[in-house]
Every structure is written in structure tokens, then in C-alpha cells.
Amino acid sequence: MAARPGFPAVSGAATFDDIRRAMAGDFARNAAGALRPGILPHTDAPLITGKASMAVDVAMVNLLIDRSGAVRLSNDGTVSVTISAAPASGSRWSVIYARQREATKGDGADGPIIDKVEQTSLSAARALLPAGALELGHVQVPAGSGTTNAAGVIITQTALYTASSGGVVWLRNQTEESGWTPADGSLAYRLDTKALLIRRGGAWARVNDGLNLITTVQIAAGSTELVLDNIFSDPFFDNYLVQLDIEATASRNLQAQLRAGGATKTSSYWTQVFYGGGGSAAAAAQANVAQWQLTGVAGQIHGIDLKVRRPFDAAWRTMALTEGTATDLGGPSLGKNENGHWYGTSEAHDGLRISLVAPSGATFKGTAAVYGYYKG
Incomplete structure (x- = not known):
């Protein structure tokens, strides 16, 4: 390793590789200094799209390729890449790539190319990618x-x-x-959750204060449970809000169980019903049972806010509060509930399981959204 000739500097001193290494400092790199090749975006629309033939279209794009440093490659219009006919059985994988060919590096020719490599498995196709290729996507x-x-x-x-x-x-x-593990202070934006992130203390944190959307889940019709793993794993959230909008096939109560490492905890749950029913307080309690009962009123339609306090903290007994309503599709009765919950031992949890209280046989559908309260 040595200092490289500067660019621009003494005429003819810097080679192409010297210039590329100097240009690498102009682009995003991880904490170890490795260049992040990829798309320099102007849109989040799909880069590769199908068409009514055995070809795919690659849209206009500006790319950053790592080949002994930074190489900028542009595609100023749609390029069609023809792929092979479908196999007689099974599947074929076509990996679409972009590359700047260089005869001085043994490529046999100079110039840009957008092409494909193909095999009967994705790993085998990727193994055929030539040196300096940037994978854009693959087609099965x-x-x-x-x-x-x-x-x-x-x-x-x-x-x-x-x-x-x-x-x-x-x-x-x-x-x-x-x-993506860049240095502290780096910024990122999640396209799916619309959250702005900052790298801090070697981990990602949401920039915006207050309530931050972590994930949303569509619950398919016919479901008997909803498992939400790794939702309590952000180190910069103390508290979490889980919003449930659920329609069951029969009148049932909802219940929740904590999870850790992919396993459901099935004991040591406590619930105090502060308010349940259509009009009067219900001071019922459930002690050391297999789940938290979220609703004090059975129904087919449930709208629930479950607020969870420090579920990730192994030195803390996880506490929660349920607020919500329940009703049957036939109506007109409407039940309101407020329940307090706690977990009987100090343990760390990273997820939840939502299901219907017995008797069994009912299924449900709906949506779930998980938010974190920014710790500040």
C-alpha cells in the first residue's frame, strides 16, 4: 500500500486505477472503507421489467461500479436484454448485469455492456458473472x-x-x-417505512422524534395466528405500539403472547381488566396464565392498541396496556376494554404472537402496524 498519484495533478502520472481510487472517496462507503456500488437513483421504480417476449427491459439509470475503485456507468435509454427460452422442466435463472469492459484487464474488448448469465440455479448463474460486473437483478x-x-x-x-x-x-x-454498516453519522432512508435513519453507536436509529412506523402486516383470511418476530429490536425505542384491526369468523376474544428467538413464551402472564363490557367497570384478573387476554369483550371485529413497555430489557418485567373496542358483525352491541398486563419474570422479548381465545375453529384476517416511540 502506498500514496497514489493525485488527480488532477502531474500530467500523465495518474493511471485509470489511481483515478478510480481517488473517485471512490466521492461515494458512499461502509465503516471499513469499502465502496458501495449500485444505483445512483432518480426514481425507485423497478429497473428491470418484463415484456411480451423472451426479453426484459432495463430502464435508464446511472450506476456506480467497483473495479479497482469507482467507475460511473450510465444507460441513457431502455435496453432490451434477450434471455433464453423457458426450460422443458424446472426453472432457469437469468442474472442481468452491467459492466464496463476493458481490454487492458483481459476483457477482450472495451466498452459498456448490459447482458445476462444463465443457469438452472441462481447460485450457479451468479458464479458466471464476469469480473467487474454489477448485478442489477435476476429473472426466474x-x-x-x-x-x-x-x-x-x-x-x-x-x-x-x-x-x-x-x-x-x-x-x-x-x-x-x-x-448496510457505514460509519456513525451516515444517513439512510427506508423506502418501505418512509423513515429517515441515522447511524449512531454502530446501529441505525430513526431521525424523527415521536412515533415511528416499524412495519405493517396484512393478515390473510383464514389465519389462526399472527407472529411478529424481531419487532422489538431497535435499540433507540423504549416503548412500542401495536395496532390491530382484526375481523374474526366467530365471536372470540383476542390474546397475545411474547416471543424471543423465534419461540413463544407460554406461562407467567398476568392481566388486570380495568374496564370491560358495554357500560360498567369489570375488575377481573388473570394470574400466571399462558397468555395476555387483550379484549374483555368477545367479538368478530376488534380494534386494539397494545402499548408495550421495554420488552427487550432482560432486567425488566415487560408491562403493557390494551385499549380497544370489539363488536359482532351483526351488531349493534359494542364493547370497550382497558386491560393492564405484565410478564411475571424479568426476560428479554423481541416479538409477539396474536391469536384467538378458545373455543377453537375460528379464523381471522386484518392488518397490524407496529410503531416505536423514539427514546431521544
Whole structure:
């Protein structure tokens, strides 16, 4: 390792690789200094789309490629990449990539190219990517498909978003957030939750104070449980709000159980019903049972706010408060409930399981949203 000739500086001293290494400082890098190649975005629309033929379209885009440093590559219009016909059985994977070819690096020719490599598995196709290629996405084509916009053809966008040094890096989801580890002070934006993030203490924190959306979940019809794992894992939230809008196939109460490491806790739950029913207080209690009962009134329709206090803290006995309403589809009765909950031992929890109280046989559907209260 040595100091490289500057750019711009003494004429002819800096090689292309010297210039690329100098340019790498202009773009996002992780905490170890590794360049983050990817899309320099002007839109979050899909880069690769199917069409009514055995080809895919790659949209206009500006890219950053890492080949001995930063290489900027632009595509100023839609490029069509033809892929092979569907296999007779199983699936075929086509990995779409962009690359700046260089004869001096053994490529046989110079110039940009957007192309594909193909195999019968994704890992095998990726193994064929040439040096300096940036994967843009992949296409899974099952047997019998005649076009890339046909049912069953799966197009996945895989090129990460990147940014200038000090800029805001776009992240599609939690997986990309967990995988991006820049230095403290770096900024990112979650496209799915619309949250602005800052890197602090080696972890991501939400920038905006107050209530922050962590995730939303659609509960499919016919469900018998809703499992929400890793929702209490952000170190910069003390408290959490879980909002449930649920429609059951029969009149039932809702119940919740805490989870940790993918396992459900099935004992040591306590609930005090402060208010339950259509009009009068109900001072009922459940001691050391297998779950928290969220609703004091059975119903088919439930609107629940479950506020959870410090579930992640192993030195704390998790406490919670339920507020909500329940009614039957036939109406007109409407029940309101306020329940206090606590967990009987000091343990760390990272998730929840929501289900219906017996008798069994009923299913449910609806939505769930999880929010965190910013610790400040």
C-alpha cells in the first residue's frame, strides 16, 4: 500500500486505477472503507421489467461500479436484454448485469455492456458473472413460459442503491438496512417505512422524534395466528405500539403472547381488566396464565392498541396496556376494554404472537402496524 498519484495533478502520472481510487472517496462507503456500488437513483421504480417476449427491459439509470475503485456507468435509454427460452422442466435463472469492459484487464474488448448469465440455479448463474460486473437483478423463468411478463415469471431487483459521500442511501427493507454498516453519522432512508435513519453507536436509529412506523402486516383470511418476530429490536425505542384491526369468523376474544428467538413464551402472564363490557367497570384478573387476554369483550371485529413497555430489557418485567373496542358483525352491541398486563419474570422479548381465545375453529384476517416511540 502506498500514496497514489493525485488527480488532477502531474500530467500523465495518474493511471485509470489511481483515478478510480481517488473517485471512490466521492461515494458512499461502509465503516471499513469499502465502496458501495449500485444505483445512483432518480426514481425507485423497478429497473428491470418484463415484456411480451423472451426479453426484459432495463430502464435508464446511472450506476456506480467497483473495479479497482469507482467507475460511473450510465444507460441513457431502455435496453432490451434477450434471455433464453423457458426450460422443458424446472426453472432457469437469468442474472442481468452491467459492466464496463476493458481490454487492458483481459476483457477482450472495451466498452459498456448490459447482458445476462444463465443457469438452472441462481447460485450457479451468479458464479458466471464476469469480473467487474454489477448485478442489477435476476429473472426466474419456469417451464412453459413464453414471455417475461407471464404469470409465474419472477423478476427480482437486486442492485443496491448508493449515494455520494455524505448523502442519503436508499434502503428497500429491513434486510438492506441490516446489511448496510457505514460509519456513525451516515444517513439512510427506508423506502418501505418512509423513515429517515441515522447511524449512531454502530446501529441505525430513526431521525424523527415521536412515533415511528416499524412495519405493517396484512393478515390473510383464514389465519389462526399472527407472529411478529424481531419487532422489538431497535435499540433507540423504549416503548412500542401495536395496532390491530382484526375481523374474526366467530365471536372470540383476542390474546397475545411474547416471543424471543423465534419461540413463544407460554406461562407467567398476568392481566388486570380495568374496564370491560358495554357500560360498567369489570375488575377481573388473570394470574400466571399462558397468555395476555387483550379484549374483555368477545367479538368478530376488534380494534386494539397494545402499548408495550421495554420488552427487550432482560432486567425488566415487560408491562403493557390494551385499549380497544370489539363488536359482532351483526351488531349493534359494542364493547370497550382497558386491560393492564405484565410478564411475571424479568426476560428479554423481541416479538409477539396474536391469536384467538378458545373455543377453537375460528379464523381471522386484518392488518397490524407496529410503531416505536423514539427514546431521544
